[in-house]
Amino acid sequence: MKIKIGNKEIIHADSLIMKDTEEAWFELTYNNELIKINIKLIKDKNNPMQVASRFTPHDDYAVLELKNWDGQLGMSLQNPIAFWEADNYRLSLMVFGHKVVDTLKLDLQISVENQQ
Numbered sequence: 001m002k003i004k005i006g007n008k009e010i011i012h013a014d015s016l017i018m019k020d021t022e023e024a025w026f027e028l029t030y031n032n033e034l035i036k037i038n039i040k041l042i043k044d045k046n047n048p049m050q051v052a053s054r055f056t057p058h059d060d061y062a063v064l065e066l067k068n069w070d071g072q073l074g075m076s077l078q079n080p081i082a083f084w085e086a087d088n089y090r091l092s093l094m095v096f097g098h099k100v101v102d103t104l105k106l107d108l109q110i111s112v113e114n115q116q
Helices: none
Strands: 003-005 008-019 023-030 033-042 052-057 062-067 081-085 089-100 103-114
Touching: 008 023, 023 103, 033 081, 052 081, 062 089
Parallel strands: 033 062
Antiparallel strands: 003 008, 008 103, 023 033, 052 062, 081 089, 089 103
């Protein structure tokens, strides 16, 4: 099944259910490239109302930090994060989360946008 949102094609979607003290690794192969993302949940007790996200590339993987994703009504990135660019395409990541007590469900969506 092919799904498009705007000019982006969804190439992968997954749900993770994890404790808010855990981290996760997500791997995807696209266009013969192995893409690895480490997802870390950060609790900032000094600034509990400051919700943030940070995407940091490393040599062979990237880290997505989700800070204070504690809201029971749900949290989301404001916009997809472009994290991989090649000559003719760009990959982006979108994340939505929902927390109940100490368990967080993250919905991850990877999309590709062709550059022409």
